[in-house]
Amino acid sequence: MNCLICVGTAERIQCQGPWEERDCPDCGRYRVSDQLILALMDQGQIFDVSRTRGWLDSRRMEEAIPSIEAHEALLVRSSGD
Template sequence: MNCLICVGVAQRIQCAGPWEERDCPDCGRYRVSDELILTLMEQGQIFDVSKTRSWLASQRIDGFIPSIEVHEALLVP
């Protein structure tokens, strides 16, 4: 399975709800909403790897698995 952020090798984690969860050696463990994945695919967008990794790191301070939803993603054409 591939990381949804950097496209490197990642482990897919089973989770409840409308999410895809991954554990990547470089990006860490995170969730991305199915809605965001579909939006990215439809618009031909990808994550900015360094900005996303920084955001994920800032979200982990509270000890929770970060979840990226549509309203948190920056979609740039």
């Protein structure tokens, strides 16, 4: 399985609700809402890897497994746009 942030190899974690959860050696453990994943695919966008990793690190101070929802996404256009 791939990391939803850096596209590296990551473990998919089973979770309840409308989420995809991953544990990536580089990005850590996190959840991304299904709604956001669909929006990313639909709009041809990707995460800004370094900004997203920084955001996840700051969120881990408040919660063990941070969740990225559509309204919180740090996105950049994919290359070629």
